[in-house]
Amino acid sequence: MITEGKSRFLRLCELFLNAVNGILIIAIGVVIVCTIGLLFNDVLAFIHDLKAESIGTVLSSLLILWVLMELLENQVGYLRGHRFNVGVFVLVVIVAFIRKLMVASLKVDRMETLLFPLGTILVLSFVYFIIRRAESRNAK
Numbered sequence: 001m002i003t004e005g006k007s008r009f010l011r012l013c014e015l016f017l018n019a020v021n022g023i024l025i026i027a028i029g030v031v032i033v034c035t036i037g038l039l040f041n042d043v044l045a046f047i048h049d050l051k052a053e054s055i056g057t058v059l060s061s062l063l064i065l066w067v068l069m070e071l072l073e074n075q076v077g078y079l080r081g082h083r084f085n086v087g088v089f090v091l092v093v094i095v096a097f098i099r100k101l102m103v104a105s106l107k108v109d110r111m112e113t114l115l116f117p118l119g120t121i122l123v124l125s126f127v128y129f130i131i132r133r134a135e136s137r138n139a140k
Contacts, residue, residue, distance in 0.1 A: 024075060039062065087135065
């Protein structure tokens with residue numbers, strides 16, 4: 001049995017949660033717009049210099065933009081009543097390590113330095129595969 005005080009408190013909590021979700025969506029949107037600007041800046045720098053490092057920078061910006069879009073899609077889906085997709089956060093970490101690997105591969109001469117990010121990507125990819133498989137089973 002819910003008392004009137006509890007009911008009022010729960011409504012306040014829902015309002016607060018909706019406000020935080022709205023702020024989160026706006027923040028992700030602002031970061032996406034800034035990342036698009038950064039991507040255009042990186043593409044222009046690549047066209048101007050035509051250096052291998054610039055390709056890595058452009059791909060890095062694309063990966064960041066892709067991750068942000070996934071986060072925004074996950075948040076909007078959650079607000080629409082869909083399940084919260086935990087796999088998106090594993091994907092964020094995988095992309096961060098891919099980005100680190102790309103940048104490091106342009107600067108490092110020794111292969112041993114790249115083994116940790118590469119191993120982490122492989123392990124996280126396996127974890128992501130398990131999460132996606134479990135989610136698809138639950139959806140059926």
